[in-house]
Amino acid sequence: MPPKHQYPPLYEKLVPVILGILAITLAVLLIGIVVVVLFSGAR
Amino acid sequence: MNAILNFLPFISGTVSFALAAFIFKRYLERRGAHQLLWGIGAVCYGIGSFSEAYYTSFGWNPLAFRLWYLFGAILVAAWLGQGTVYLLAKQKWANVLLVILILGSLYGAFRIFTAELDPAQMLAHPGNTGELSGYAIVTPGVRTLTPFFNMYGTITLVGGAAYSAWLFWRKRVLLHRTIGNILIAVGAMLPAFGGTFSRMGMANLLYLGELIGIVLIFVGFLRATIPLKVAASAQEVAA
Numbered sequence: 143m144p145p146k147h148q149y150p151p152l153y154e155k156l157v158p159v160i161l162g163i164l165a166i167t168l169a170v171l172l173i174g175i176v177v178v179v180l181f182s183g184a185r
Numbered sequence: 186m187n188a189i190l191n192f193l194p195f196i197s198g199t200v201s202f203a204l205a206a207f208i209f210k211r212y213l214e215r216r217g218a219h220q221l222l223w224g225i226g227a228v229c230y231g232i233g234s235f236s237e238a239y240y241t242s243f244g245w246n247p248l249a250f251r252l253w254y255l256f257g258a259i260l261v262a263a264w265l266g267q268g269t270v271y272l273l274a275k276q277k278w279a280n281v282l283l284v285i286l287i288l289g290s291l292y293g294a295f296r297i298f299t300a301e302l303d304p305a306q307m308l309a310h311p312g313n314t315g316e317l318s319g320y321a322i323v324t325p326g327v328r329t330l331t332p333f334f335n336m337y338g339t340i341t342l343v344g345g346a347a348y349s350a351w352l353f354w355r356k357r358v359l360l361h362r363t364i365g366n367i368l369i370a371v372g373a374m375l376p377a378f379g380g381t382f383s384r385m386g387m388a389n390l391l392y393l394g395e396l397i398g399i400v401l402i403f404v405g406f407l408r409a410t411i412p413l414k415v416a417a418s419a420q421e422v423a424a
Contacts, residue, residue, distance in 0.1 A: 153360060168344060168374070171374060175332050175339065
């Protein structure tokens, strides 16, 4: 197990926000790909 | 301005092969299957980018198009993502998925290299701003393969990197890997969004998205492999 630290305050606040945005964006992207599959079939 | 933007795929290709060399060097030192697969993915990115660079410099060429479509549009995300699968999933499942990916890649290569092409279809398609697109493929069923590879690649590469970042953040360990994985996840998504904007008429954002994407992935890999000096203000606690 690597040594455990408290993250610097900036990262404590930023990381969950960025990960949340990433999760939403990933969901949008995947839905977009599904829509492409259903309606036009390709890139 | 267009001349500069058209040069971007050449830079993307160069960065991709530099990343591949960096990853293969680590693979030779550590022999991790994930490193080998990431290296192959980076080579796919490079071949796709240089095929685009050929098109922007010299115009249409069937071989360059087929290479671009196979490596740049179909395989790159899936092979990079397969590396992440080896890092996060059980070896048995990773092996099964790799076999499926290899068979799928061979089938995709066969379909693309035997497909009938018509570049006029690509240029005539509404929304095309002069970049390569799959509309040049006339044979039915070939382009249908692409979203399946990209779905798998997006879930495994972007999702895997974001999940890794979350794991490290939750345990408050290895800050450099949290940052590195976030950069990789963002970088992996950019080409997809660049392509979307490009299709909405914003010329060359595909190439810009691809360049910033591979640069972020490269920086992410570097960041994830080099430990960060934790700020003096951060209190160290027992693991």
